[in-house]
Amino acid sequence: MPELPEVETIRRQLAPVVEGRRLKRVEVLDPRWSAPLLPQELTEAVQGRRVQQLQRRGKYLLWRLSGDLTLVQHLRMSGAILCEPAPETRHVRVRIELSRRRGASGAAACSRLVVTDPRRFGTAQLLFGETALERFFAQRLGLEPFHPDFTTEHLWRLTRGRTAPVKAFLLDQRRVAGVGNIYADEALFTAKLHPRMPAGRLTRAQCAALREAVIDALQAGIDAKGASIEDFRHVDGVAGSFQDRFQVHLREGEPCVVCGSEIVKMVVGGRGTYVCERCQRPPRVASPRQPRARSGR
DNA sequence: AGGTCGGCCTGGCAGC
């Protein structure tokens, strides 16, 4: 499922294809994709506009169009954007035809795209102007992990007072943008933190380790061109390779790469979670009523 | 107000 590295991979591959070209024709086959706009309304608003830039914020893909309009697309669980001729022809939700580009070769010559999405969770919405865009992301997304302001101090302050498990904290896009289930598991393993540890109990040193582990996991994901465990594909239909580098995710019953003990699966924050409980020590259960052993007398 | 849970949706797979 597309998390930050997968969306960034798509963006890097698609930007040279779409930037500078016009959306000649956009056909929305699934009304859920454009809701609450009707397919026809979205089509009429974007057709004929030039794609000035393809950007990413968190797991969102931003089509910056001429006339100050932005198509904010989210692939959710199973969305993909493929260049035609597409290797996958089922579950097509949107067809996009681009204006012709003279002298282009290879992928950049592609003039037809399809958005496929088996589970139909993917969405798109239109935002007009910079203010609307800023407001949209201000209420949904925290800092990008690669942003220079994403410091240990920032993470430490964010976690203060939080009783939710650190994994739930990481998955909350309003705290940190772009981390999903895969990279949360991997980062917590690298930082040697148990996913159930209450976020507010992290020490400064642990925040420093977590910050570094999150950045490293996401960067490794980008370097491997994403992880393909379900439907994620590149724009040419090729799979990413980060799934081959998982240290804990989806490795239930297998030995830990560090200590050899068995990786266990549990549910944290409502998500399937993979842990080496020897490397990632479970938090001490806070039991306020536990009778204290008295000393003396 | 922070935290948790259910709904959205479909493919894949376990179990009969």
Next chain:
DNA sequence: TGCTGCCAGGCCGACC
């Protein structure tokens, strides 16, 4: 074999 039912999960809204 074929059917049923359950599970996965990002995000959002409802609820406690």
